[in-house]
Amino acid sequence: MRKIGGSGYHHGNLRRALLDAALEAITEQGPAGWSLRELARRANVSHAAPAHHFGDKTGVFTALAAEGYELFADALERESHDFQRVGVAYVRFALERPAYFTVMFRPDLYRVGDPSVAVARDRARAVLVNGARTLTPGAVADRAAILAAWSCAHGFAHLWSSGALPESMGGDPEETARAVFRVLSGASNADGPPA
Structure with a gap:
C-alpha cells in the first residue's frame, strides 16, 4: 500500500478510490457540482492526488x-x-x-x-x-x-x-x-x- 500525502491514509488502489468518489459526487451533485479538491476530500487523500492521477477534471x-x-x-x-x-x-x-x-x-x-x-x-x-x-x-x-x-x-x-x-x-x-x-x-x- 502507498501512503498518500501527509494525511496518514493508505490506499491499495488510489485511482479506483478517486473514480468511485467521482461517481458518488456525480450521483449526488451532477457533473458540475464538484472539484478535484472535493474528490480528494471524499477519498480522504492529499488534495494533489487527483491531479497527479488524472491531470484535471476532464x-x-x-x-x-x-x-x-x-x-x-x-x-x-x-x-x-x-x-x-x-x-x-x-x-x-x-x-x-x-x-x-x-x-x-x-x-x-x-x-x-x-x-x-x-x-x-x-x-x-x-x-x-x-x-x-x-x-x-x-x-x-x-x-x-x-x-x-x-x-x-x-x-x-x-x-x-x-x-x-x-x-x-x-x-x-x-x-x-x-x-x-x-x-x-x-x-x-x-x-x-x-x-
Missing part, C-alpha cells in the same frame, strides 16, 4: 467515460441477439449506473478522441448496429434504422431515469422498455404499458 471524466463505455459494451454484448434485448440492456445500464451514463453521453465533459474512450464506445456502437439489423429486413440496417433504434433506447432510458414519463406509463422499466421496443420492431404490443 481527465477524471475521460477515465469515467472509458470505464463506463467498457461496462456498457459488456452489458450490451451479453444481449446482442436482437434489438429488443439490446434495448432493454441499454435501459438497465442507464438505470443501474446513472453517473456513468451521464458522463458517457456528455462528450463536452471528456476527451472524445482518447483511445480508451474510442475503443469502448465503438464496441458499444457495434452492438447497437447489429441489434438494429434485427429491426429491418435483410442483413444490413440502414442509417435511419440505426438512428431510430439508438434514439428509442436512449430516449426511453433518459425519460425514465429523469422521471419525465407520466405515472400512468410507470411500472417496471424493463417490462415497459420491452413493450416499446416491440413497437419499434413492428411486433404486436398487446401486452404493452397502459396509455
